[in-house]
Amino acid sequence: MREFRYRRPTDVDEAVALLGADPEAAYLAGGTNLVDLMKLGVQRPDLLVDVTRLPLGGIEPLPGGGLRVGATVRNSELAAHPLVRRDYPVLARALLAAASGQVRNMATTAGNLLQRTRCFYFQDTGKACNKRDPGSGCAARHGQNRELAILDWSEECVATHPSDLAVALAALDAVVEVAEPDGTRDVPFVELHRSPGEHPERETTLPRGALITAVRIPPLPAARRSAYLKVRDRASFAFAVGAVAAVLDLDGDMVRDVRLAYGAVAHRPWRAFRAETELRGRQFTPELAGQAADAELAAARPLRHNGFKVPLIRAITVRALTELAEAQA
Amino acid sequence: MQNRSGSASVAGDERSSPVAFTVNGTRRELTLDNRTTLLDALREHLDLVGAKKGCDHGQCGSCTVLLEGRRVKSCLILAVTLDDCAITTVEGLAGPDQLSPLQEAFVAQDAFQCGYCTPGQLCSARGVLDEIAEGWPSAVTDDLTGAVRPTDAEIRERMAGNLCRCGAYPHIVAAIRETAGDR
Numbered sequence: 001m002r003e004f005r006y007r008r009p010t011d012v013d014e015a016v017a018l019l020g021a022d023p024e025a026a027y028l029a030g031g032t033n034l035v036d037l038m039k040l041g042v043q044r045p046d047l048l049v050d051v052t053r054l055p056l057g058g059i060e061p062l063p064g065g066g067l068r069v070g071a072t073v074r075n076s077e078l079a080a081h082p083l084v085r086r087d088y089p090v091l092a093r094a095l096l097a098a099a100s101g102q103v104r105n106m107a108t109t110a111g112n113l114l115q116r117t118r119c120f121y122f123q124d125t126g127k128a129c130n131k132r133d134p135g136s137g138c139a140a141r142h143g144q145n146r147e148l149a150i151l152d153w154s155e156e157c158v159a160t161h162p163s164d165l166a167v168a169l170a171a172l173d174a175v176v177e178v179a180e181p182d183g184t185r186d187v188p189f190v191e192l193h194r195s196p197g198e199h200p201e202r203e204t205t206l207p208r209g210a211l212i213t214a215v216r217i218p219p220l221p222a223a224r225r226s227a228y229l230k231v232r233d234r235a236s237f238a239f240a241v242g243a244v245a246a247v248l249d250l251d252g253d254m255v256r257d258v259r260l261a262y263g264a265v266a267h268r269p270w271r272a273f274r275a276e277t278e279l280r281g282r283q284f285t286p287e288l289a290g291q292a293a294d295a296e297l298a299a300a301r302p303l304r305h306n307g308f309k310v311p312l313i314r315a316i317t318v319r320a321l322t323e324l325a326e327a328q329a
Numbered sequence: 330m331q332n333r334s335g336s337a338s339v340a341g342d343e344r345s346s347p348v349a350f351t352v353n354g355t356r357r358e359l360t361l362d363n364r365t366t367l368l369d370a371l372r373e374h375l376d377l378v379g380a381k382k383g384c385d386h387g388q389c390g391s392c393t394v395l396l397e398g399r400r401v402k403s404c405l406i407l408a409v410t411l412d413d414c415a416i417t418t419v420e421g422l423a424g425p426d427q428l429s430p431l432q433e434a435f436v437a438q439d440a441f442q443c444g445y446c447t448p449g450q451l452c453s454a455r456g457v458l459d460e461i462a463e464g465w466p467s468a469v470t471d472d473l474t475g476a477v478r479p480t481d482a483e484i485r486e487r488m489a490g491n492l493c494r495c496g497a498y499p500h501i502v503a504a505i506r507e508t509a510g511d512r
Contacts, residue, residue, distance in 0.1 A: 005343045006363045006409050028410070035366070035405045036386050046339055048363070050410050076399070080465040085473040096468040100490025101460065102453065103387060105399040106406070236468065236489035 001038050008050040012179045012213060018049045019209040020181050027051050027211065029072060029111035032103050037116060041125045042132055052108070056213055059083070065219025071110035071212050075165065076101070078109060088217065090226035090245050094168035097230045100237045110212035113166050113176070113192065114204065117159035117267075118239055119148060130156045131200040146305040147241060150313075151266040151297075157200030158303055160264050161193060162239050167263035168228055169215065170271045171245035177214040180207060189215075193268035200267065222249030222257055225328060229320045230263070231312060240264040242312045248284075248324040255279045258321070260296075262313055272296045275317065286322045293317035346409040352377065353421030361408050368392045370408035371418060379419035379448040383492070390491030393449035393456075394418045400456030402490075419448035422455060431455060434504035442495035450491050454505045457487045461509065479509035 009015040019025050026045035028034060029052055037043040056071040059081050067088075069078060078084060079095035099107065121127040121139040128137035140148055140158050148158045166189075174189040192204055206212075226247040232238040243263035249256045258279045260272035278292035293314040300310050349358040352375060359374055368385075371377040371394070383391035385404045392404040395417040423429040428436070431454055441447045461483065466473050469486045477483065484502045493501065 001364045003339045003344045004363055005339055006346050006407075008410070008412075028407070031405050031407060031410075032387060032402075035407060038364075039386065048407075052410065076460075076465065080463070082474075085466060089473055092466065092473055093468070096466060096470075100390070101456065101467075101487050102390060102393055102400050102402045102490045105396075105456075106401050236486055 001041070002044040002046065004045050005047045006050065007047065008053055010053065012054055012056070012211060015049055015051055015054060016179055016181055016209055016211055018047070019211070022047050023208075025049055029108040030074070030106040032099070032107045033111070033115040037123070040123055042116075042123055051211065056110075062216065062219075067217045069109050069215045069217065071214055072108045074105055075099070075107045075109070075112060076104040079104065086224070088168075088172065088220075088223050088226065090171060090223060090228050090247060091165070091168045091217070093228035094164040094230075094243075094245060097228060097240075097243075098164040109165070109215055112163050113169070113212065113215075115163060116203070118162045119159040120144070122159060131159060131196075131203075134199070134201045142304070144305060145303040147239070147264070148303055148306060149266050150300045150302045150306055150309045151262075151270060152195050152299075153267065153301070153303075154196045154198065154200070156198055157196035157267065159196065159200065159267055161203075161266070161268055162264075163269065164228070164230060164240065164243060164263060166193070166269040167243055167261045168245045169217070170269040171226075171247055171259040171261040172217050172220060172223060173259070175216040175218070176212055177216065178206060179211045179213050181209055184213070186216075190269075190271050196267040203267075220247065220259075223247050223259075225249065225324055226259075227320045227324055229316045231316060242309055242316060244313065244316045244320050246317070246320040246324060248321055248328070250284060250325060250328050253283050253325075255282055255284050260292075260317065260321075262296075265300075265309060265313060272317075274298075279321075284321070284325050286318050289318045289321040290314060348409045348412050350408075350411045350413065351415045353417055359408070363407065363409050365408045366404050367394070367396075367406040367408045367411065367416070368403035371403065371416075377418050377420055380452075381445055381448060383446070383449075388492075389446070389449075390453055391446045391449040393452040393491065395452055395456060398456075398459065400453050417452070419451050422451060429455075431458070431504070431508045434507045435501070438500045438504040438507065439497075440500040440504040441493075441497050446491060446493045446495075450488070450493065450501055453488060453491045454501075454508070457484065457505065458509055460487065479506055481506065484509075 025047035028048040127139040176187040230243040247259040262270040275292035275296035381391040383389035387405045
C-alpha cells in the first residue's frame with residue numbers, strides 16, 4: 001500500500017478544503033471498500049481525509065414527512081431505524097440484503113453510494129481497465145462478463161454499480177445534499193451517478209472535492225407497500241446478479257403509482273421510467289408487469305456471458321410487483 | 330524523499346500518527362504507520378493475537394472484533410482512525426480464569442475443529458446476540474416491524490460474514506441458539 005497522510009477534520013468546510021488542496025486526496029468513511037482497494041493497489045491516495053467524526057450523523061423525520069439521513073449513518077443503524085422499517089421497507093430490505101452484519105456496522109450511507117464497481121478487471125491491477133487507468137482499454141468487454149452490464153454500457157466500460165441501497169434510493173426519488181467548495185446544493189438521486197460513456201473513471205456528476213452530507217428521502221405513503229428482490233449466487237453475503245426495488249400503489253386493481261429501479265444491470269442504479277409509464281393508470285396484471293419489464297429491457301444489449309440477466313430482471317419485476325399487488329388485494 | 334512504493338509525496342513525519350484507544354478496558358497509546366489496520370495493531374503492536382488474519386479483505390470474518398460494542402472487521406479499519414474508541418477482542422469477552430456463556434456453549438456444542446475462525450465467530454456471535462436483543466431485523470425476518478426471535482434461520486443469516494472452512498456451521502448455530510436461551 002502506498003504511504004499516505006491522515007487528517008481528521010472537525011467541520012465540513014475544512015474537509016472540503018483539504019480535498020480541494022490535494023488532487024490525490026480521498027475521503028475516508030467506513031473504509032469497507034476504499035481500504036480494500038488501497039490494499040489491492042487500485043486506489044493510491046496520498047492523503048486520507050477522515051469524515052467519520054464530522055457532525056453528519058443522525059436520522060431525522062422531516063417536517064413535511066420523509067426522512068433526512070446523515071452521510072455517516074451506518075448501514076445497520078439505518079436498516080434498524082423504526083421509521084425506515086415501517087415507512088420504507090424497500091430501503092430496509094435493500095440494506096439488509098447487502099454485505100454482512102460486520103460490514104453493515106461499518107459502511108456509511110454516503111460511502112455506500114460512492115463505492116466502486118466489483119468488476120473483477122477493475123480490481124486486478126494486472127488487467128486493462130479504463131475506469132482504473134483511463135485509456136488502457138477494457139478487459140471485461142470481451143472477457144468474463146457474466147456479472148456485468150446489460151444496459152447503457154459503452155465500449156470503454158461494461159461495469160455495474162454494486163450498491164443495493166442506491167437502487168432503493170433511486171426508486172424513492174431521494175435527494176442528495178452535497179457540500180462543494182463554493183457552497184451547498186441538492187442533487188436528485190437519479191442524477192448522482194453517470195453513464196460510463198467515454199469517461200468511466202468519472203462515476204458521479206459531483207465535482208472533485210464534493211462531499212455528500214446527507215440524503216433526503218421524500219414522503220411516499222405508498223412506499224409502505226414496497227419490496228426489494230435481490231438474486232445472487234449464494235443465499236447471503238454476495239453482490240447481486242440482478243435486483244429490483246419496487247413500490248406499487250393500487251386503487252382497486254388500477255395502478256395509481258409505481259416506482260421501479262434495477263440493480264446490477266448498468267453503470268448506475270437503473271430507474272425503470274419506461275416500465276413505470278407502461279404500468280401507470282392501467283389495470284394491474286402479472287402479464288402487464290411482464291410487458292412493462294419488456295419495454296424497459298428493449299434497450300438491453302447483453303454481453304457474451306450475461307444474456308440470462310434479461311429474463312432474470314423480467315422475472316423478478318413480475319414477481320415483486322405481483323406479490324405487492326396480492327398483498328393489497 | 331522516496332517511499333517504498335516509489336512516490337515522493339509523503340514526508341517521513343507525516344507517514345505515521347499517534348493514536349490512543351481502549352482495548353479490553355485498558356487504555357493503549359501508540360504511534361502507528363497510517364497504513365496499519367486495527368488487526369495488525371492488535372496482533373503486531375499489542376500482542377493480542379486472538380483476532381486472526383484470514384483473507385485480509387473483509388470477506389472471511391476471522392478478524393472480527395467489537396468496536397463500541399458493534400461487531401466489525403478489523404482488517405478493513407485503519408487503527409489511526411480510532412482515537413478514544415473502545416475495542417473488545419476475544420481476549421476481552423470473559424475474565425482470564427473463566428469462559429463466557431457463549432464460549433461455554435461453543436465448547437459444549439463442539440462448535441469448532443481447527444479453531445482458526447473461532448475468535449471471529451465468538452465476537453461476531455456476541456454482536457449478533459446483542460443485535461437480536463435490540464430487535465434489529467435481518468434479511469430473513471418476515472415482519473420488519475415485529476419482534477425478532479433467535480431462530481436457526483436468523484442465526485445463519487446473521488453469521489454469514491464468518492466463514493468456517495472446517496464446516497462446523499451446524500454446531501456454531503446450536504451454540505449461539507443455546508446462548509440466546511431459545512431452543
